Amino acid sequence: MSTFESVAAVMALTGAAIFAAGVIVILVAAQRRPYNAELAPIKGSPAKGVLWAFTLGLAPWAKESVRIHWIAYIRGVIFHLGIFLGAAYLIATPWLAQMPESLRLSLAALFGIGALLGLAGFWIRTSAPVMKVLSTPDDYFALALTTLFLASASISAYAIDYLSAFWAISGITMAYVPFGKLRHFIYFFYVRVFLGLTFGRRSVLE
Amino acid sequence: MTGTAIIEQNKMALAREMLEKLVDRRVLAALEVCVRCGICTESCHYYRSNPKIEHTPYYRAEQVRRVCRQFLDPIGCAFPGWFGAKATTDEALSKLAETAFASCTLCHRCTFECPFGVETAEIMRVMRSVATATGYGPEMLIEIAGAAIAKEENAELFRDIFLEQVKELEKEVQDRLGSSKAKIPVDRKGARFLYVPLAGAHTIIPQAIIFNMANESWTLSMFDTANYAVFLGDTAKAKRIAHRIIKEAETLKVQEMIITECGHGYTAMRWEVPKWFGHSLSFGIRNIIEVLDEYMRDGALHVNPSTDGEPVTYHDSCNLGRKGGLLEEPRRVIRAVVGDFREMTPNRLHSYCCGAGSGLVAVPEWTDIRLQAGELKADQIRQTGAKIVVTSCDNCRFQIGELSEHYGLNIEVTSISELTAGALA
Numbered sequence: 001m002s003t004f005e006s007v008a009a010v011m012a013l014t015g016a017a018i019f020a021a022g023v024i025v026i027l028v029a030a031q032r033r034p035y036n037a038e039l040a041p042i043k044g045s046p047a048k049g050v051l052w053a054f055t056l057g058l059a060p061w062a063k064e065s066v067r068i069h070w071i072a073y074i075r076g077v078i079f080h081l082g083i084f085l086g087a088a089y090l091i092a093t094p095w096l097a098q099m100p101e102s103l104r105l106s107l108a109a110l111f112g113i114g115a116l117l118g119l120a121g122f123w124i125r126t127s128a129p130v131m132k133v134l135s136t137p138d139d140y141f142a143l144a145l146t147t148l149f150l151a152s153a154s155i156s157a158y159a160i161d162y163l164s165a166f167w168a169i170s171g172i173t174m175a176y177v178p179f180g181k182l183r184h185f186i187y188f189f190y191v192r193v194f195l196g197l198t199f200g201r202r203s204v205l206e
Numbered sequence: 207m208t209g210t211a212i213i214e215q216n217k218m219a220l221a222r223e224m225l226e227k228l229v230d231r232r233v234l235a236a237l238e239v240c241v242r243c244g245i246c247t248e249s250c251h252y253y254r255s256n257p258k259i260e261h262t263p264y265y266r267a268e269q270v271r272r273v274c275r276q277f278l279d280p281i282g283c284a285f286p287g288w289f290g291a292k293a294t295t296d297e298a299l300s301k302l303a304e305t306a307f308a309s310c311t312l313c314h315r316c317t318f319e320c321p322f323g324v325e326t327a328e329i330m331r332v333m334r335s336v337a338t339a340t341g342y343g344p345e346m347l348i349e350i351a352g353a354a355i356a357k358e359e360n361a362e363l364f365r366d367i368f369l370e371q372v373k374e375l376e377k378e379v380q381d382r383l384g385s386s387k388a389k390i391p392v393d394r395k396g397a398r399f400l401y402v403p404l405a406g407a408h409t410i411i412p413q414a415i416i417f418n419m420a421n422e423s424w425t426l427s428m429f430d431t432a433n434y435a436v437f438l439g440d441t442a443k444a445k446r447i448a449h450r451i452i453k454e455a456e457t458l459k460v461q462e463m464i465i466t467e468c469g470h471g472y473t474a475m476r477w478e479v480p481k482w483f484g485h486s487l488s489f490g491i492r493n494i495i496e497v498l499d500e501y502m503r504d505g506a507l508h509v510n511p512s513t514d515g516e517p518v519t520y521h522d523s524c525n526l527g528r529k530g531g532l533l534e535e536p537r538r539v540i541r542a543v544v545g546d547f548r549e550m551t552p553n554r555l556h557s558y559c560c561g562a563g564s565g566l567v568a569v570p571e572w573t574d575i576r577l578q579a580g581e582l583k584a585d586q587i588r589q590t591g592a593k594i595v596v597t598s599c600d601n602c603r604f605q606i607g608e609l610s611e612h613y614g615l616n617i618e619v620t621s622i623s624e625l626t627a628g629a630l631a
Contacts, residue, residue: 030231030234030235031231033229033230033231033234034227034230034231035230035231035232036230036232036481037481038477038480038481039480039481039484039485039486040476040477040479040480040481040486040491041486041490043531044531053323057318057323058321060321063318063319063321064248064249064319064552064556065245065246065247065248065249065319065320065321066245066319066321068245068247068248069244069245069247072243072244072245073245073321076243076245076321124244128244129259130244130247130259130262130264130265131242131244133259133265134242134264134265134268134290135242136288136289136290137287137288137289138288138289138290139242141288179281180281180289181241183238184238184239184240184241184322186238187234187235187238187239188239188322190231190232190234190235190239191235191236191239191322191323191324191325192322192323194231194232194235194325195317195323195325198232199531202477202529202530202531203531204527204528204529204530204531204533204555205555
């Protein structure tokens with residue numbers, strides 16, 4: 001392992017450690033907040049509500065908003081799938097050399113598309129007046145990091161020599177997650193569970 | 207430090223203290239999960255009728271988020287410029303109060319249109335609480351809530367007037383039913399139902415007719431179900447207002463409390479009250495629509511279509527439907543009593559707010575705002591070709607009546623109870 005590869009590996013591992021610690025701190029802090037549970041007698045089914053929240057409740061065809069903004073929605077979905085796939089790819093990279101070339105090249109293409117969609121995110125954020133006004137440096141930095149993460153994933157899948165760059169960028173990205181906008185993924189599960197519990201109990205979602 | 211500066215500082219401290227207390231797990235998740243993707247933009251009836259940045263759900267939520275970041279998030283506080291954190295100032299609070307009260311009806315529609323499910327309405331509800339506690343609550347809503355509390359404090363003074371009014375209403379019910387046996391019972395212990403109306407004969411007479419026709423064991427509440435402290439986010443006052451009726455139900459030992467067609471009144475009593483008091487109540491709570499649905503199902507009422515073939519549509523009250531779970535019950539009742547029922551599009555979970563929810567209807571300064579926000583609803587009604595609009599909330603009813611006048615819809619607005627009472631065979 002070259003010095004750069006060693007440094008990159010340390011960066012990735014350090015980033016992963018900060019990420020893990022950060023997620024734990026966020027979860028503990030969130031759990032410390034009060035929880036105003038519904039106490040009224042049940043009318044519907046909270047369990048069915050939660051199931052709905054993670055299935056039909058996410059169905060794009062059921063949302064008028066998605067029908068209007070289908071391009072932005074598809075961009076977002078592919079971009080996020082790319083990130084999750086990129087995270088799985090990161091875990092698999094120590095065995096990258098053993099990965100079939102066809103799979104590596106397919107992944108390179110997928111991550112490449114993800115990175116392009118990340119760049120499109122900059123265009124969307126700066127061209128829509130409302131989003132431009134509301135965007136903070138954190139928004140742009142988070143988008144830049146994830147776009148770089150996908151771009152470096154793509155390059156490393158295509159040319160294994162660049163794996164160290166992907167590790168280094170992954171380390172920085174993971175380390176930033178607990179501090180900025182990227183932590184929203186943790187709360188996604190909270191929001192969906194609360195939505196399902198509350199409105200399922202009230203029989204709104206049946 | 208001057209006196210004004212001290213008051214100012216105390217106010218800001220109170221705002222921070224309240225936010226710290228009220229941002230529970232559900233609200234925190236709503237604040238943190240929004241990525242400002244903009245997909246919810248058109249889901250808001252305010253934005254659709256007046257497309258400006260302040261009317262987007264994520265703009266509203268973002269304003270609160272930035273204030274919260276300043277002290278709920280140590281990183282946001284350390285790097286306010288990077289994360290857009292804002293100091294809690296008098297100006298910021300005043301603006302937030304305006305946003306929470308006058309440009310969001312807490313209808314929850316954007317929640318179901320958001321890919322994540324951000325509950326902007328919950329964020330705005332918290333903001334309303336903070337605004338009220340720090341002196342930015344709308345005067346009219348505060349007065350109405352205060353009047354409800356005063357009625358309880360002076361219940362004996364009101365009792366005689368109330369009983370007199372009930373006697374007059376009872377006569378009207380007897381005339382309509384052609385029977386002197388028809389009654390509007392008051393203070394009847396052990397009745398099956400305590401029926402809680404709103405101020406106004408239209409929420410008593412049709413229901414009294416129905417209860418009498420169904421040979422129901424019921425008694426009329428002395429209080430009305432409206433709870434404007436809910437709109438203010440003032441839980442202490444809301445509890446007091448609700449407690450009047452709870453005490454009445456417990457004293458009379460009724461089996462169930464039946465709430466009239468009032469969106470917030472029902473949702474507050476059915477779903478929020480147990481949270482406020484920390485326990486469920488000793489009696490059941492249902493809406494009159496659920497009772498009507500039960501009567502129809504059990505054959506306790508015999509009805510003939512009452513609208514002479516006029517097309518009828520139904521407006522889903524956000525509180526009863528999207529937040530209260532009464533989506534099919536009203537439809538079943540309406541279908542049983544009208545010949546030509548037409549749905550608005552979209553409806554049920556995705557129905558648009560009429561524009562007057564969460565207290566907007568009560569504040570005269572907001573008339574123009576709510577009439578503009580109701581434009582979408584007016585268009586929806588027009589598209590159905592309906593001549594009669596049925597709604598299950600009195601505030602929606604008032605608003606739709608005004609929308610009819612404002613947008614020249616030429617429609618009649620009525621309630622499910624009135625429609626049913628008119629269709630009794």
